[in-house]
Amino acid sequence: xxxxxxxxxxxxxxKVLFAVIAAFxxxxxxxxxxxxxxxxxxxxxxxxxxxxxxxxxxxxxSVADRELMAAFISKLNECEFxxxxxxxxxxxxxxxxxxxxxxxxNLETASIAESLRATLRMLxxxxxxxxxxADDMRAVLAAGASREQIADALAVGFGFETTNRLANAFxxxxxxxxxxxxxxxxxxxxxxx
Amino acid sequence: MADIREARAxxxxxxLEGDGESSRVQRRGAFDDAELAEPLxxxxxxxxxxxxxxxxxxxxxxxxxxxxxxxxxxxxxxAALGQANRQYETAMAALDAVSNGSExxxxxxx
Numbered sequence: 001x002x003x004x005x006x007x008x009x010x011x012x013x014x015k016v017l018f019a020v021i022a023a024f025x026x027x028x029x030x031x032x033x034x035x036x037x038x039x040x041x042x043x044x045x046x047x048x049x050x051x052x053x054x055x056x057x058x059x060x061x062s063v064a065d066r067e068l069m070a071a072f073i074s075k076l077n078e079c080e081f082x083x084x085x086x087x088x089x090x091x092x093x094x095x096x097x098x099x100x101x102x103x104x105x106n107l108e109t110a111s112i113a114e115s116l117r118a119t120l121r122m123l124x125x126x127x128x129x130x131x132x133x134a135d136d137m138r139a140v141l142a143a144g145a146s147r148e149q150i151a152d153a154l155a156v157g158f159g160f161e162t163t164n165r166l167a168n169a170f171x172x173x174x175x176x177x178x179x180x181x182x183x184x185x186x187x188x189x190x191x192x193x
Numbered sequence: 194m195a196d197i198r199e200a201r202a203x204x205x206x207x208x209l210e211g212d213g214e215s216s217r218v219q220r221r222g223a224f225d226d227a228e229l230a231e232p233l234x235x236x237x238x239x240x241x242x243x244x245x246x247x248x249x250x251x252x253x254x255x256x257x258x259x260x261x262x263x264x265x266x267x268x269x270x271x272a273a274l275g276q277a278n279r280q281y282e283t284a285m286a287a288l289d290a291v292s293n294g295s296e297x298x299x300x301x302x303x
Contacts, residue, residue: 002252005262039263043270046207050200057195078245122284130242130276131283134290147292148194151285155197158281165273168244169236 001031002171006038014038025186027179031172032085032163047162052192054155061152063188064093065116068100069156072120075104076127077164081172086160088177088184118143119153126157205278208271214263223268224275232258233268240272 001007010018014037018029036044055066067090074082087104091097102110107120118140126132140150209220222229226241232254239247255265 002249003262003266005266009262038266041207042211042213042267043204043208046200046204050197050204053195053197053200057197059195126280126284130280132287134287137284137288137291141291147288150288152195154281154284154288155195157284158197158201158277161277161280162273165240165244165276166269169240169247169269169273171247171249 001034001173002169006031006034006170010034010037025182027175027182030085030175030179030183031081031170032167035166035170035172047159048192050155051159051163054152054159056191059152060146060149061116062093064090064099066152066156067093068103068116069120069123069153070160071100072103072107073123073127073157073160074164076124077161077168079164079167081167081174082160082164084174084177084180085183088180089187092181092184092188113144115140115144115149119145119150122150123153123157126154127161201278201281205274208267208274213267214261215267219264219268220271223271224278226272226275233260237268237272240269241276244273 017037018033021029021033036048038044055070056063059066061069067086070086071083071090074086083104087100090100094100099110099112103112103120107117107124110117122132122136122140125136137150141147145153205224209217209224213220219229219233221227223233223237226238228234229237232251236247236251236255239251252265256262
């Protein structure tokens, strides 16, 4: 973590909470948690509410699909922490790991629904080029995604286009697989609130 | 359908208009990826468009100007949210253009 305040500048109450989490999970608190717990009124509290709605709110996309979108966007933004964190949640939510690894390796050949593939393709263009146009949206609709599904995917995009940038700029520490497994269990059970 | 309208407005309003260690003008400039004095401009632009290329040196350069870590924290958050917001709004406008929907008047109701 490039800013010391994000690593060790939390209130005493937050530090106690970190110690409790570490004791229960056997893992050190990850930097994503430290970020949202630092001066939470400024960013963490309002952003957690947004991300929870995007990732766990009502949607025709499954939780697994939305976590896959998060991992996919993170890959294009070259955010190692977020790829591993949300790849792990998506794998757990799908009940297997092959879908996530196949999509991250090659979106065009992965065995997924065409509506999901087209949505990920559009999200990928938005991430790489910072813009999409009406033709891009027509292609997603033609592949079978509804307007509401596209809007839901863009909500996921808003959350992770933000989070990836912060993880990269502040240089989140990337822990080992056990930490991401513990994080995935927590995020599936409790969400982002 | 997930509904982030209120939450998005709330987080943007908070970082831009609420209290902070950096000025509201600085936060708005970071959010908009506007022309900013160096070395702030370089860091904010990298956060917006090439965040994986941000280095410790970029952050150190701001510290060397006397900027506090709290100010840097706030401005990086604003730059990240601003770019995400631009992309979201561009994409929603494209979607509205082809589906006759509007984020402010969704066809479905919850």
